[in-house]
Amino acid sequence: MKIYLVGGAVRNFLLGLSITDNDWVVVGATPDYFLRRKYKKVGKQFPVFLHPTTNEEYALARTEKKSGLGYGGFSVNFSSSITLKEDLYRRDLTINAIARDEKNNFLDPFNGRQDLNLRVLRHISPAFSEDPLRILRVARFLAEFFHMGFIIAQETFKLICYMVETKELVYLEPYRIWKETEKAMKTKNPHVYFMTLQRCCAVNHLFPELYMLWNHSFLYYKNFIKDNFFLRNLALISQISNKIEIRFASLFQIQHISLLNNHLIKKDFNNKNYIFILKKFFKRLCFPIYVRNLSLFVFKYHYFIMNIQYQSSQDILNFFYSIGAWRNPKIINSFCILMKIYLKNFMNYFETRNQISIVDIGFLRKSFCIAQSVSISKILDEGFRGKQISDELFKRRVYVLQKWRSKY
Ligand SMILES: Nc1ccn([C@@H]2O[C@H](COP(=O)(O)OP(=O)(O)OP(=O)(O)O)[C@@H](O)[C@H]2O)c(=O)n1
Numbered sequence: 001m002k003i004y005l006v007g008g009a010v011r012n013f014l015l016g017l018s019i020t021d022n023d024w025v026v027v028g029a030t031p032d033y034f035l036r037r038k039y040k041k042v043g044k045q046f047p048v049f050l051h052p053t054t055n056e057e058y059a060l061a062r063t064e065k066k067s068g069l070g071y072g073g074f075s076v077n078f079s080s081s082i083t084l085k086e087d088l089y090r091r092d093l094t095i096n097a098i099a100r101d102e103k104n105n106f107l108d109p110f111n112g113r114q115d116l117n118l119r120v121l122r123h124i125s126p127a128f129s130e131d132p133l134r135i136l137r138v139a140r141f142l143a144e145f146f147h148m149g150f151i152i153a154q155e156t157f158k159l160i161c162y163m164v165e166t167k168e169l170v171y172l173e174p175y176r177i178w179k180e181t182e183k184a185m186k187t188k189n190p191h192v193y194f195m196t197l198q199r200c201c202a203v204n205h206l207f208p209e210l211y212m213l214w215n216h217s218f219l220y221y222k223n224f225i226k227d228n229f230f231l232r233n234l235a236l237i238s239q240i241s242n243k244i245e246i247r248f249a250s251l252f253q254i255q256h257i258s259l260l261n262n263h264l265i266k267k268d269f270n271n272k273n274y275i276f277i278l279k280k281f282f283k284r285l286c287f288p289i290y291v292r293n294l295s296l297f298v299f300k301y302h303y304f305i306m307n308i309q310y311q312s313s314q315d316i317l318n319f320f321y322s323i324g325a326w327r328n329p330k331i332i333n334s335f336c337i338l339m340k341i342y343l344k345n346f347m348n349y350f351e352t353r354n355q356i357s358i359v360d361i362g363f364l365r366k367s368f369c370i371a372q373s374v375s376i377s378k379i380l381d382e383g384f385r386g387k388q389i390s391d392e393l394f395k396r397r398v399y400v401l402q403k404w405r406s407k408y
Contacts (some may be wrong), residue, residue: 001028003058003082004099004107011095014116015148022054025099027061027084028156034058047078061087066130074130085109092134093141093156094122111219115153116243119145122153132168136180136206139196143187151194161200169205175286185244191235194251195228210280211275213254213299229349230254237341245294246334252299253342275300294334297323305335306342309363313401316367324369336361360395363408370404371397 007023026033031047039049039058047060063086088097088109098112106113110124121138128134138160142150151162163169164292185195197203204211214230233250241247280301282292301319304311311319314376325331339361374396384392 001026001033002084002101004101006088006099007091007096010098010100010106011112011116013100014098014113015145022056024056024058025084025087026058027059027082027087028080028082029060030061031078045074045076062090063087064090064127064130066127089125090127091124092122092131093138093300094124097124112190119148119150120153121145121150121156123156123159126159128156129159129163129168132163132172133176134239135163135169135200136172136177136184136193136197139193139202140180140184140187142196143184143189143191143193146189146192148185157200160202164200164202164205167205169202172206172270178285178287181285182244185247186242188237188238189235190247191228194231194234198228198231207281207285209277210251212244213252213278229345232349233342233345236345237338240341241337243334245291246337248291249294249298250338251336252295253302253338254299294331297331298335298338301335302342303363305339308360308367309360313398313405316401317371317397320368320371326372329368329372332365336365339364366408367401367404370400374400 003029004025004071005022006025009019009022012019031041031049034049035041038052040052042048042050042057046062047059050056051058060078060080060134061082061084062076063082064077065075067073067075084099084107088099088107091097094112094115096112097108097110099107101107109237115122120341121141123134138156148162181193184190187193196202197206230251233253234247237250238247275296278296279292282295301323304315304319308316320326323331325334374393378392379389379392379396
């Protein structure tokens with residue numbers, strides 16, 4: 001029996017990057033070996049065991065062959081005669097198919113180390129196409145290693161395009177899409193993930209609602225999708241914030257063209273129907289609430305906050321209430337960051353520094369501080385009770401805001 005370290009741990013070690021988890025492959029053993037040593041069996045289809053103390057994954061070497069549709073359609077062979085090379089062959093990329101033995105020797109039958117040096121993401125065999133998640137994985141790895149100069153091998157990109165064309169993505173479980181997207185969102189260049197998926201035409205299959213939204217903005221002025229306006233938003237925001245929810249929300253800063261064109265914004269664009277569609281979108285893909293909420297708020301109020309100094313004090317307060325800013329004041333900061341980056345992108349895109357300079361980000365932050373300064377305990381001390389308290393609070397917040405605005 002022999003045990004090898006495989007996958008991301010070896011790849012990251014060779015790239016000099018940090019290692020998050022160790023995956024081991026075991027050649028020449030049977031499930032009994034692990035069960036007798038109190039390893040915990042996980043995974044229904046595959047023989048994978050968790051080490052009783054380290055909790056690291058030990059998988060029996062196996063081969064896989066697709067025998068049907070979706071994730072259930074695999075026939076797996078994990079007999080003790082399966083070799084290391086056979087196990088590595090079933091994997092996605094050459095750089096993920098390098099093994100290291102206990103003496104620190106590398107076993108690299110598909111030249112993964114050469115591809116690491118060449119900075120190429122290359123699939124190992126046509127079996128790559130048996131798992132549509134690999135399309136997202138390649139896009140995510142490109143986002144992760146983009147700053148190191150990685151590219152996708154031409155033949156791999158061709159295969160990915162073919163997989164998209166043949167509708168392989170239909171079989172992907174939605175939570176897997178989010179899990180991979182979440183990992184991509186944590187990388188240095190998350191826009192590269194979406195750009196890759198866009199280039200192979202997977203975005204409209206994976207995120208049709210988002211794609212439709214981006215497409216909608218095309219109707220107003222320019223081809224925002226073709227020009228990657230939203231992805232540039234994401235690229236810029238990722239340079240100053242590593243918060244996933246802020247990064248993701250930058251893809252929803254839409255419906256602004258009226259600022260330039262002097263059109264009235266079309267009513268149906270920001271209507272309840274679209275909010276409803278987006279809510280379903282977030283639910284379908286199992287997005288966590290904190291990511292979902294900020295994106296929805298940004299979509300709903302983008303136009304409002306881009307014109308905030310022209311809104312009534314009552315409406316500004318209603319906005320603070322509806323985004324839950326009193327309980328979660330940090331959300332104001334998220335909006336300010338998003339606004340700042342959006343303006344930068346917008347100005348570069350339209351080369352219209354003068355027309356846009358009227359938007360004042362400081363106003364949002366300041367008006368919230370002013371409204372927040374109203375003392376609730378004073379209202380209670382004055383004897384207000386029940387619903388009177390919230391009414392009085394609202395009134396006083398409007399008052400201080402008005403007073404400050406008259407001098408602003
Ligand atoms: N759809 C998949 C998922 C995983 N693997 C193989 O299983 C290994 C471990 O997978 P995982 O832990 O999901 O990813 P890592 O490559 O380790 O990368 P990371 O930890 O950064 O997600 C991968 O390296 C790859 O060899 C694969 O071939 N196809």
